[in-house]
Amino acid sequence: MSQVPPPENAPLLVSSSANQSLVSAAMLLATTLSQREEVHLRRIAELLSQGMTIDQALSHDAKKVRVVSLTSVAALKLAASSAEPVIAMSRWIENRARGKRVWQRFRSAVGYSVWVSLGTIVPLLLLQWGWGVFIYSPLLTMIREFGLSNIPVHFEGLEWWMLRGAPASLALYIAALVAVGLFRILSGPLAWSRFSRAIPVLGPMQQWTSAAWWMKDLSLLLESEQTLPAAIAGTSQLGHDPVLIELSEELGREIASGQTLAASIGRFSEIPGSVIPLVSLGERQNSLPAQLMCGAEILEARLEAWAEFLSGTLPTILLMLVGLVAFGLLYQSIAMGQVMMMVIQGLT
16 A cells, blocks of 8 residues: 655644744744834744744844844744743743833832922922022122121021022032933943942842843743853843843853852852852752742842832932922022011111
């Protein structure tokens, strides 16, 4: 009995069946992206469903695929290297989503503080300066020139603040905002990342967020049975922080020279030292992925607590500043009334 030859597309069907999980992972990732990137990622998923490998799908239409970010491409490759692509992709998306939620809460508090300060403190300072130039200072000048009365020292100090202190504070505030904005536009990503890490409030949050994402990415890559050097190289593609991308390259060289991961991390300040014992324990017990994930969870818990604290205190501090400026404005109003009474009494 003669054998019936398989159809020409049989290998394609087998490959398509094997790629089905990766297609699902790609579609899952597409739902989290911008509309433009989602369209092209769905095109990649379509190519995968036709039996192409991930590399073939990415190189099939390079111009269109270029729209997809390198991070998304690296996430697809991470899912492709895993035995369970959908689960790996789900975990990667959840890792990103948790950090973004914390950052969103913190940015909302900071943005609220900045806009309220621009909408209240800046106009109040301008009003103080206007009162000083057009009302308060001319009245004091009249008293001095005509010798109508002795001017108290605190009135002299109030005049200095209204004419010089308020505009100087306003100029410094605006200059700081403009300088930071220009530096953000003109500097490269690496320089901006290093600068933001040096900011007292923002710096620790960025360090913890980036370190947690890096450790979770490394954990997922190791769980996909990649070697440690290959997994560290993969984190540079999955990463978003230029400082951590540079760190991955340096760690790769350290690991290649025979150093342990814990010892290599200890040489750099980008990863908090509090997670080094966990990394060392994972290397000794051959449970590095689990310990990396545990360390990342610790950093994220610290990040959430810090963000919650700042979200509650920043508006309160801002309200106190607004109240202080408003009190100063009220005091100036009373002082101007007293000065006007001095002028009237002197003239009569």
